[in-house]
Amino acid sequence: MSKDMMTGSDAVALGVKLAKPDLIFAYPITPQTHIVETLSEIAPSWGGRFINVESEFSAIASCLGAVSAGSRAFTATSSHGLLLMHEVLHWFVGARMPLVMVNANRAIGSPWNIWADQSDSLAQRDTGWLQIYCETCQEALDTVIQGYYISEKLLLPVMVMIDGFIISHTMEEVEVHEPQKVDAFLPPYAPQFKLDVDDPRSFGNAALPDDYYRMRKAIQRTFTSGFEVFRDCHNLFEDVFGTRYDLMEAYLCDDAETIFLVAGALTGTTRVAVDMMREKGMKVGLIKLRVFRPFPKHALQKVIAGHQDVIVLNRAVSYGAQGTLTQELRSAFYNVDDNPDIYDVIISLGGKEVFPEILMGVCEGIKADPAFKDEMIWV
Amino acid sequence: MNQIKKQVKHPLDDLLRIDRIPHIWCPGCGIGTAFSSSLIAMRESGIDLEKTVMVSGIGCSGRGAGYVNLDSYHTTHGRAIPFATGMKLANPELNVVVFSGDGDLFAIGGNHFIHAARRNVDLTVICVNNFNYGMTGGQVAATTPLTAKTTTTPVGNPDTPFNLPLLAYASGATYVARWTILHTRDLTESIEEALLNRGFSFVEVLSPCPVNYGRRNKENGIDSLKIYQDRTIIRNDAQPWELDIDFDRGIVLGKFIQTERPTCTDRYDNTCRPKEFIEGEKGLE
Ligand SMILES: Cc1ncc(C[n+]2csc(CCOP(=O)(O)OP(=O)(O)O)c2C)c(N)n1
Ligand code: SF4
Ligand SMILES: [Mg+2]
Numbered sequence: 001m002s003k004d005m006m007t008g009s010d011a012v013a014l015g016v017k018l019a020k021p022d023l024i025f026a027y028p029i030t031p032q033t034h035i036v037e038t039l040s041e042i043a044p045s046w047g048g049r050f051i052n053v054e055s056e057f058s059a060i061a062s063c064l065g066a067v068s069a070g071s072r073a074f075t076a077t078s079s080h081g082l083l084l085m086h087e088v089l090h091w092f093v094g095a096r097m098p099l100v101m102v103n104a105n106r107a108i109g110s111p112w113n114i115w116a117d118q119s120d121s122l123a124q125r126d127t128g129w130l131q132i133y134c135e136t137c138q139e140a141l142d143t144v145i146q147g148y149y150i151s152e153k154l155l156l157p158v159m160v161m162i163d164g165f166i167i168s169h170t171m172e173e174v175e176v177h178e179p180q181k182v183d184a185f186l187p188p189y190a191p192q193f194k195l196d197v198d199d200p201r202s203f204g205n206a207a208l209p210d211d212y213y214r215m216r217k218a219i220q221r222t223f224t225s226g227f228e229v230f231r232d233c234h235n236l237f238e239d240v241f242g243t244r245y246d247l248m249e250a251y252l253c254d255d256a257e258t259i260f261l262v263a264g265a266l267t268g269t270t271r272v273a274v275d276m277m278r279e280k281g282m283k284v285g286l287i288k289l290r291v292f293r294p295f296p297k298h299a300l301q302k303v304i305a306g307h308q309d310v311i312v313l314n315r316a317v318s319y320g321a322q323g324t325l326t327q328e329l330r331s332a333f334y335n336v337d338d339n340p341d342i343y344d345v346i347i348s349l350g351g352k353e354v355f356p357e358i359l360m361g362v363c364e365g366i367k368a369d370p371a372f373k374d375e376m377i378w379v
Numbered sequence: 380m381n382q383i384k385k386q387v388k389h390p391l392d393d394l395l396r397i398d399r400i401p402h403i404w405c406p407g408c409g410i411g412t413a414f415s416s417s418l419i420a421m422r423e424s425g426i427d428l429e430k431t432v433m434v435s436g437i438g439c440s441g442r443g444a445g446y447v448n449l450d451s452y453h454t455t456h457g458r459a460i461p462f463a464t465g466m467k468l469a470n471p472e473l474n475v476v477v478f479s480g481d482g483d484l485f486a487i488g489g490n491h492f493i494h495a496a497r498r499n500v501d502l503t504v505i506c507v508n509n510f511n512y513g514m515t516g517g518q519v520a521a522t523t524p525l526t527a528k529t530t531t532t533p534v535g536n537p538d539t540p541f542n543l544p545l546l547a548y549a550s551g552a553t554y555v556a557r558w559t560i561l562h563t564r565d566l567t568e569s570i571e572e573a574l575l576n577r578g579f580s581f582v583e584v585l586s587p588c589p590v591n592y593g594r595r596n597k598e599n600g601i602d603s604l605k606i607y608q609d610r611t612i613i614r615n616d617a618q619p620w621e622l623d624i625d626f627d628r629g630i631v632l633g634k635f636i637q638t639e640r641p642t643c644t645d646r647y648d649n650t651c652r653p654k655e656f657i658e659g660e661k662g663l664e
Contacts, residue, residue, distance in 0.1 A: 027487070028518040028531065037518070040531040052519045052531040055457065055487040080455060109455070112437075 002176050008167035009034035011137040011174050012076065012102050012160075015144030017042055018182040019100070022071040024050045025062040030114050031164035032078040032104040039074075056081035060088040060101075067097045068203055070194035072148065075099070078164060079106035079120045086124065089157075093128030093219060095203065098151035098189075099158070100144055101129075105264060105315075106164040107350040115351020116163040118264060122292075122316035122324040128219055130158045130226070131292040133263040137172040142243065145177075146233050149186050153229045154222050163265035165351070177241060185240045223294045230291065247296040249288040250303045252278065256285030258363055259304060259340075261329060262313040263289040266347075266354060270313065273356035277363060284363060289325065297332040306338030311362060314346050322376060343372060347379045354379075394418045394428075396448050403442055407593075407600025409586030410440050412560040413507045416584075417478060418447065420570035431474040434463040436483035438514045439588075440507035443478040457488030460495045463502050464643075471644060474503070474574060481508040481522040485541055489521065496550035496579045498643040503573045503580045506543065509588035510624075517591025524624055528595040540624050543583045544635050548619040553578035555636035557622065559585040559607040562632060569634055578642050585630070 006014070012035050016024070024043055026036040036052070043050035053059050059075045066073040077085065082103050092099060103121050107113040121131060130150065134140045140162045147158040162168055195201065207215060230247060238244045252274060253259055262270045267288040277284045287303060287310075289296075304310060314323025321327060326344040333339040343366055348354045362379055366372050389395070395418075404410050421431060428449060435444035437456035444451040454462040459479045467475045477484075484492055484506050495502060511529050512518045519529040519536050522543070526535040547555045554576040558566035566584060573580035587593055587603035598606070610626050615633040622631050641649070648657045 028512060028515045030515055033515050033518070033530075037516070037530045041533045050531070054489060054521060112453075 001178065003173055004176050005171050006137060006174050007034065007169055007171050008134075008137040008140045008162045009104075009169065010038055011141040011172075012144055012162065013038035013042065014174075014176065015141040016074050017046060018177060018179060019072070019074075019145055019148045019186060020046045020048065021074040022048055023063070023066040024048060024074045025053050025059040025066070026050070026075050026077070027053055027056045027059050027081060029056070029078045029081040031106060031116075031168045032076045032081070032102070034168065035076045035102060035104070039076075056084040057088070060085040060092070063099050063101075064088060064092060064095065064097060067099055067191075068095070068195050070189075070191045070196065072189040073099055074101070076102040076104070078104040079108055079114075082120045082124065083108065086127070089124055089127040089129060092157045094215070096155040096193075096219075097157065098148070098155055100147035100151055100160060101157065102140075102144065102160045102162065104164040104168045105161050113350040114164065116166055116265070116315075117349045117351065118161070118315040118324075119317070119349070121159060121161050124159070125293060125324070128156065128223075129293065130154070130156055131161065132158065133161045133290060133292060134167060135265055135267040135288060135290075137167060137170070138174050139245075140167060141174060141177075142237070142241070142245065145182055145186055146237060146245070148189075149233045149236075150226075150229055152189055153233075154226050155192070156219070156222060156226070161264060166265040181240050185236060226294050227296070230294075245290070247291040247299050248303075249290065251286045251288065253285035253287065253303055253308075255283055256308060257283040258285075258309045258311060258367070260284070260286040260311050260313060260359065260363075261289060261325065262286060263292060263325065264315070266313060266315065269354050269356060270359060273359035276356050277360055282360075282363065292328075295328055295332065300329065300332050301336060304333075304340050306336075306340055309341045309343065309366065311343045311345055311366060313348075313359075314344065315348050317346055317349070341370070341373050343377065344375070345377045345379055391415060391418050394422065394448050396446055399446050402446055404439060405590045407587060407589040408439070408513075409509065409560040409584075409588070409603075410443070410507050412563060413440075413505065413566070413584040413586055414443050414446070414478070416560075416563055416567040417443070417476070417505055417570050420567045420574060421476070423567070424571040424574045426474050426574055430472055431476065432466065433476045433478055434459045434466065435477070436479040436488060438480035438483045438512065440478065440480035440509070440513075441483055457483055457486075457491070459483060460488060460491040460502070460504065464495055464500050467501060468644065471501075475501075476574070477502055477504040479504075479506065480513070481506055481510070481543075482512040482520045485521045485543065485546075493546065493550040496547055496552040496581070499551055499553060499578045499640055499646075500643045501578055503570070503576075503582075505570060505573075505582050505584060507584050507586045508543065509586045509592055510540075511588060511592040513588045513591050517588070517595060522624065523592075524626060527592070529592070530595070542620070542623050544581075544622045545619040547581040548636050551579065551640075552581045552636065553638050553640060554580035554582075554634075555619070556581070556634040557583040557585070557632050559611060559632065560587070561604050561607040562611075562613075565613070565632070572634070572637070576637065578640065
């Protein structure tokens, strides 16, 4: 095992290198560019191919073709690129094809903005992709490898999120895994179904309502049973690499009066804020939501108690309703007798800076006036 | 009282959004020259600038729409032509100029280009071809010469580039020309002709991107201009299929196509619309 300093983009590229996809199709977009530039250079080193296609729409459609023919594939994008893929994102799920895609989270225009928030990926929540949000460069690397494990077991595509610039362009110390260990964790892709001239099949046909319904229900069933695959994945990953990952992480929650719920790199800032507040005697904790789809409702219900307040830090808004994460958490506690007060905070859209002091201010403000519970709080 | 120095004014100042200057273009970049040529051509052509709009997609070239002091729109990446089509059809009086990059117009937006040319939508499309995606850091484009180095073809581009004039001609464009930013006078005249040509008009402008394309291909800004001088030949009578981009063999410049055929609206109105509507709009032409 060795350690190296690298950006989140290079950590992703390293994860891809260790997973050895046969084909990578991508179109450049800030802040994803460094990932694909590195991959264009290194893909031939494991016998892979990198093709700089003419748009994101083409990238995701080419990935669909590649996996349908039995190859392991990869793509990465961001923001408008992800939005342009939308039609094929849905198709991937219906077609039950595995893929790992990294999305460098970035705001959506208009107006143009290249900085991080989660509007791009959370807008894809109903496509049926699994979604995992990373806090660090190491987690980005590890999640790419885990993504293939999960995706190929569940036959559903996995989207791995890193914050644009904050993760993609920032260097951290990263543990570089030995290829043999990755091979032990992640077997080569052995498709159950593929286009094969020796065993001809036809994909992508029309289905009558009854069959269509049955196939859609099977997707939902896979999501429900998918938690087992996540558990196996996390256990095996811990055995092989010694690092524990989970659907979510609870930090100092047991005795907390107030819990922040957050996803992505903002978790790091919130950790510092929680430590600061603890030093001042404030009883706060945080939940890092790592896996957003499938939504870990039961895990959250176990960690959060009714007497606690939860401040949800949303970096995406479902306009006319609530912050996207708030909606999810509130619905997870619907019909639960002892449910917490959930505060809907909208923060850091378009990369607006967040400092630990700001989070402390939010916490104090909410404590001072519980009426905030009924409002959307724009910080 | 203290006004000793006369205010120095650039001759194009009235066509620029001065508050947006300085622009973002790097030293040695060719986009500024292509942009100036376009502005001069707009003025010289005598078209009504009050009724002229500029539309750009995304990219360094796409910033054009942000700097011109006319009505202008900076669309999403690749969508300048469909946006311009909507605008032209909504208000046929307008002169609609699309000013954008090779990636924007021929990679992510390539489909729109061929279909707008096929329909002969009355637009003037000016493409700054700098052989790569300048804005995002110099990745390979649909126009990158074979074997050229870019950030996503680090050992050389394995694919052949488009011959853009051939593509435009084959798709149905009624005016097709290619110049470089070194051939400023020809370029300006050509853009002027394109503006006055009724129908889909296309001008390709070869332009250095020293910061990305040049740096990786050992070509500084001056080298590019030398290449534009030494390895180009003007042949207005060249056939579209003779216009491949190959700097070793030499590159043909010129005005290759100027022809007339009914525009998108002409055909639509003749084929689909009742006469009384068309009579009512006659005054607009
Ligand atoms: C859907 C989408 N994909 C990718 C991008 C990122 N992007 C911005 S400009 C650009 C390429 C620009 O190249 P070109 O049109 O040749 O303009 P240049 O900068 O070279 O003038 C790309 C890929 C984007 N803005 N939107
Ligand atoms: S990156 Fe290239 S195209 Fe963009 S402004 Fe600089 S020199 Fe011009
Ligand atoms: Mg370009």
